[in-house]
Amino acid sequence: MKVPRFTELIGNTPLIDLTKIVGENSAYLYAKCEFMNPGLSLxxxxxxxxxxxxxxxxxxxxxxxxxxxxxxxxxxxxxxxxxxxxxxxxxxxxxxxxxxxxxxxxxxxxxxxxxxxxxxxxxxxxxxxxxxxxxVDQYNNIYNPEAYYKTLGPEIWKDTNGEITHFVMTGSTFGCISGTARFLKECNPKIQVILADPVSSNIYNYYYSNIKNDLSFNLVSEQYSIIEGAGKSKPTKCLDFSVIDEVIKISDEEAISTCHQLANDEGLLIGGSSGLNVFAAKFIANRLNKKGVVVTILCDSGIKYISKIYNKEFLRKYSAT
Ligand SMILES: Cc1ncc(COP(=O)(O)O)c(C=O)c1O
The missing domain is CATH 3.40.50.1100 (Rossmann fold)
Incomplete structure (x- = not known):
């Protein structure tokens, strides 16, 4: 009998169906439960x-x-x-x-x-x-995107029987989106990759400007965001813009209300970046019909944010600022 050690449980996370939260004739919406890794994150x-x-x-x-x-x-x-x-x-x-x-x-x-x-x-x-x-230098370390190229990308392809049409993910080091997207696009170049960017991030502005690859250019962040692990003031070395087809901006209210909705309707306690991802993925799914298969990532557990995202007093003070 082969019984694994705890740390051998990394990866091979379940893919769950969230189609219930999108419009009736919209695309399928699936999410990879990365909060089920031993460290409760991707x-x-x-x-x-x-x-x-x-x-x-x-x-x-x-x-x-x-x-x-x-x-x-x-x-x-x-x-x-x-x-x-x-x-x-x-x-x-x-x-x-x-x-x-x-x-x-x-x-x-x-x-x-x-x-x-x-x-x-x-x-x-x-x-x-x-x-x-x-x-570790995770922002510049090429083995960061490569880890997802070798594990998460192949798992999503297999979990969806190659039927995925859209991949939606936020980014901080951008290792996950860049590595996963590279693998998926090698399998099927038609797969669309959407980066979900929080309000505090400048990546949307870099992407839709002619300064995309000019890292010496400093933009000032527009707003503060309480979402952790999402967004950056400038692109990192791990960010591969060539595999990203669209960037969409998501507000804190949209991300947090999605976290609360999933806790209430699905019993799913997830972190703020996962709420941001699901809101963005729902937006994409609602643009499509039943031929679409949208996959996103539940990056970490909501247990990590009980004092913030799931704390009414904290949120009340935050929205008053
Ligand atoms: C909660 C959470 N979500 C999303 C991300 C983004 O992942 P990546 O760094 O691969 O872009 C991170 C990274 O720190 C994170 O901690």
């Missing part, structure tokens, strides 16, 4: 893959220190996987990271450094460089 896939590659390349040996800048979920994944593979783990996040994700990282005995939102990405890289530690 990021286990890439943390596992990056560690496999770094070990195979001889870049890591037992006792080494891994440093990772993260909006929280990648930190949880490295806290789980790094520790059990024999490394010390330092996670750098910002004060935007929910207290649940911070506590998750600390409970797994990783060191947590919390800095301000504008500097957490560079802080991690500088900290690793200064001390000679291994820097």
């Amino acid at each position: 990021k286990d896939r890439m943390a596992n893959y990056i560690l496999d590659i770094a070990e195979a390349q001889g870049k890591l040996k037992r006792g080494d220190v891994i440093v990772c800048s993260s909006s929280g979920n990648t930190g949880c994944s490295f806290a789980i996987l790094g520790k059990i593979r024999g490394y010390q783990v330092v996670i750098v996040t910002s004060e935007k990271c929910s207290i649940e994700k911070q506590n998750h990282i600390k409970a797994l005995n990783a060191e947590l450094i919390v800095v301000d939102y504008d500097s957490y990405m560079s802080y991690g890289t500088d900290y690793a460089k200064k001390n000679g530690y291994f820097d």
